[in-house]
Amino acid sequence: MLAQLKNEAAGxxxxxxxxxxxxxxxxxGVAQVLASNNINILDISQTILQEFLVMVMVADISRSSVDxxxxxxxxxxxxxxxxxxxxxxxxxxxxxxxxx
Amino acid sequence: MLTLQExxxxxxxxxxxxxxxxxxxxxxxxxxCADPEPFKARQKIYDKVxxxxxxxxxxxxxxEREYGIPIVNKRISVTPVAIVGxxxxxxxxxxxxxxxxxxxxxxxxxxxxxxSALVHKGFTEADRRLIESIPQALATTERVCSSVNVATTKxxxxxxxxxxxxxxxxxxxxxxxxxxGVGCAKLVVFTNVPEDNPFMAGAFHGxxxxxxxxxxxVSGPGVVKKAVETVxxxxxxxxxxxxxxxxxxxxRMGELVGRTAxxxxxxxxxxxxxxxxxxxxxxxxxxxxIEAIGVECCGTHGTTAALALLNDAVKKGGxxxxxxxxxxxxxxxxxxxxxxxIKAAEAGALTLDKLExxxxxxSVGLDMIAVPGDTSKEVIAAIIADEAAIGMINKxxxxxxxxPAVGKKVGDYVEFGGLLGRAPVIPVKAFTAKEFICRGxxxxxxxxxxxx
Numbered sequence: 001m002l003a004q005l006k007n008e009a010a011g012x013x014x015x016x017x018x019x020x021x022x023x024x025x026x027x028x029g030v031a032q033v034l035a036s037n038n039i040n041i042l043d044i045s046q047t048i049l050q051e052f053l054v055m056v057m058v059a060d061i062s063r064s065s066v067d068x069x070x071x072x073x074x075x076x077x078x079x080x081x082x083x084x085x086x087x088x089x090x091x092x093x094x095x096x097x098x099x100x
Numbered sequence: 101m102l103t104l105q106e107x108x109x110x111x112x113x114x115x116x117x118x119x120x121x122x123x124x125x126x127x128x129x130x131x132x133c134a135d136p137e138p139f140k141a142r143q144k145i146y147d148k149v150x151x152x153x154x155x156x157x158x159x160x161x162x163x164e165r166e167y168g169i170p171i172v173n174k175r176i177s178v179t180p181v182a183i184v185g186x187x188x189x190x191x192x193x194x195x196x197x198x199x200x201x202x203x204x205x206x207x208x209x210x211x212x213x214x215x216s217a218l219v220h221k222g223f224t225e226a227d228r229r230l231i232e233s234i235p236q237a238l239a240t241t242e243r244v245c246s247s248v249n250v251a252t253t254k255x256x257x258x259x260x261x262x263x264x265x266x267x268x269x270x271x272x273x274x275x276x277x278x279x280x281g282v283g284c285a286k287l288v289v290f291t292n293v294p295e296d297n298p299f300m301a302g303a304f305h306g307x308x309x310x311x312x313x314x315x316x317x318v319s320g321p322g323v324v325k326k327a328v329e330t331v332x333x334x335x336x337x338x339x340x341x342x343x344x345x346x347x348x349x350x351x352r353m354g355e356l357v358g359r360t361a362x363x364x365x366x367x368x369x370x371x372x373x374x375x376x377x378x379x380x381x382x383x384x385x386x387x388x389x390i391e392a393i394g395v396e397c398c399g400t401h402g403t404t405a406a407l408a409l410l411n412d413a414v415k416k417g418g419x420x421x422x423x424x425x426x427x428x429x430x431x432x433x434x435x436x437x438x439x440x441x442i443k444a445a446e447a448g449a450l451t452l453d454k455l456e457x458x459x460x461x462x463s464v465g466l467d468m469i470a471v472p473g474d475t476s477k478e479v480i481a482a483i484i485a486d487e488a489a490i491g492m493i494n495k496x497x498x499x500x501x502x503x504p505a506v507g508k509k510v511g512d513y514v515e516f517g518g519l520l521g522r523a524p525v526i527p528v529k530a531f532t533a534k535e536f537i538c539r540g541x542x543x544x545x546x547x548x549x550x551x552x
Contacts, residue, residue: 017111045104056107069165087111089168096356097349098106 020084125298213303266481291491347417373427374418387440399450430463436523
């Protein structure tokens, strides 16, 4: 799962997490925000816990047209629109915590 | 490769369990700011602090956004002002405090630590002047924090300084009585003080430290509590292992943030302080971890053992996670800043005596304790002396941050708000050690063998 993380050169990827009730259009909504900012999706993984959707995306921001703050705001706004919580964090936050 | 579970675990820690980086603290040496002309010294201090720390807050906020982890405080520690101000021809140290306050306000940090003196063996003239100015300095500034080291294992306890601090604390409480004695919340009396502690109010930039350095303090009692709850009923070995693993993960975030901040600011990375630092938020409490371990109410019999286990497991996990661990690095038990501690004190389970016992197995000491306003300076000095003795004999840091609540008695509250929280006024004993305290002099350094 998320094998891209160890194969790609480090430093320019974010992890987008989506948490909330499942419904039509969540992936499309997130993908649209990323695409419109020229951000490439490298991997998607999702699971349903109870009735909640948990989705994790790895995305490449090296050619992104917006900075991290703007991206986070755009994603959060999309999240409010479709009723889920969306956040983006730099991959190092995860790799550092779980790998030596 | 990362699993979905690991990613969710990290997200959960931040969003549900209050994981945060408590502080990024920039240590700045002010030794080269000394000047015979006090106004020149102050100008140099102001210029240097604002030059080095100018982008500290902005950099902290950038990192916060990128990694999605809150960095609650950005702060500054400086060389003990008694050392810097020593060569200035002035009796007026308060102006140095004002300069620090202005510099801190200019760069946007909420606290600047280092209005300090190290007097464990004795006073220089400047040490004495600085300590005498503490009450006024804390009453007339907003961001300045002060600390005084009165004892070390190698030097013994300076009982003249202990008595002096009893008086200074009373005066500070009196001068800041309209805000419930908040000045006392910014004043720490130390034994074996660490020179690289990033946590306020006791942070200063030690004389063995480099020109400028970044130290980081992690937090995360909420995360540890949740982890402890997952092993309910399991044996102690499993419990300790769980705490260790959790402490490892928390500390890794501190290491990442510290290294990144140091690199971006172009200064060396000092240490990660792996203390468990509670906040008044429900669920972010060290007392609640003790209770999750299986002690009915924090402060009752069994608390000291549970705390010792917790503190040691945190250190073991944290030490593995960071290349440089330092500062205080242990569980904090500040009464006013920990919702579980406040509850335990209200219930009568947590007393001053038990808190004192707990400080012998964890950092830091009697922290944020409110006592009745009519407590004498001799009794406060005696409380400091007891705590210093624990630190001196056990070769550890101990501290006293005590608030005589002017005009209040047992059962009343002092309210500070924010991270400093609120504390119930707890009783002290009715008897005094005045004769002992008034003897003056030094308690000799203890023997290092015959360790019973």
